[in-house]
Amino acid sequence: MKLPRVLFWHCLLIMCGFYTSVFAQSIESEFDKFDQIYQNELGSTQGCNQPELGVFRVCSDVLRNDGNAPFILHHNKPTSKVIVLFHGLSDSPYYLKSIAQSLHQQGHNVVVALLPGHGKKNADMDMQDYALSDRWREHVSIIMNFSVGLGQDRYMGGFSTGGVLATEYMLLNPNQSKGLMLFSGALALQPNIETLTKVWGIQWLMKVMDGEYTGQGDNPYKYSSVARFAAGELMEVINSVRNIMEDKKPNMPIFSAHSEADATIPISGVKDLLARNLGDSEAFFIDEKLDVCHADLVINQQQAEAMSNDTSSTDISLSCSGPSANPEHANMLKAVLSFMSQH
DSSP states (O other), X not given: OOOOHHHHXXXXXXXXXXXXXHXXXXXXXXXXXXXXXXXXXXXXXXXXXXXXXXXXXXXXXXXXSGGGSOEEEOOSSOEEEEEEEEOOTTOOGGGGHHHHHHHHHTTOEEEEOOOTTOSBSOOTTGGGOTTHHHHHHHHHHHHXXXXXXXXXXEEEEEETHHHHHHHHHHHHOTTSOSOEEEESOOSOOOHHHHHHTXXXXXXXXXXXXXXXXXXXXXXXXXXXXXXXXXXXXXHHHHHHHHHHXXXXXXXXXXXXXXXXXXXXXXXXHHHHHHXXXXXOEEEEEEOGGGOOOXXXXXXXXXXXXXXXXOOSSOOSSOOOOOOOOOTXXXXXXXXXXXXXXXX
């Protein structure tokens, strides 16, 4: 029998000798709020199979497994800096695990959200929802508003699609975050895909081509393919960011990590953002000769070993069979920690 979520944390903290000193400024009530957000999104939540000290994870029977669940890495109290991260299209919070852990070890509370339509056993309706991009945006706003209770200064960022959603939010809400972190940030798609998304009625055609979308595959933390329809929704967000920047140049601290060999998300998009940015920009670009694929940028060896990959399906955007650990992962983490310590 699983302990109720709040009771579990009480017992664990007492066992570790932290209760008296920590709960005077506890963020325990924030865990219930986080759980409620995902009850609303997923329909139901439940206790996780393997609770961890310092981790609050919201699990659900709707999700493929607990590794797809959103989570908070916390210090049992508000911290001076809070970091909110969003994952990419077709993947899950697991992809940001090693980055989140590194930021948490630096002393920050870290929130890793689950975007609508992701991590599910059945994602067909979500990945063909004409309101999908707006649902992503709404969720980003909800999570950012929630994060106020976890500390003083907020920072945000994300991997791939999560990166462009964070960029759009910061451009529209410049006073809500102190800095932006992008990992393979989806600020552009391949030219042929961008051209295709401009064709009238293409979203309907993509929906037909996707058929009954199923994300089930060998990788337990990522759908087996990217839904064409959802890629069109991503392009809508990218175009929104471009339109916003035409009216007003970004002015914020930005850290961007990207592989020059990325065949899924061209590096040109983030280079354009950094060139336009009036604030402090820091780039960690991985040399093309290392051939680091798009999704591999954010994963270390431990994550790579925990995944397997379904290569039986053809994806319109992914050219790498993966997953493989980023050989520059450790140096990338040093760079992002340096960025955080300076801003």
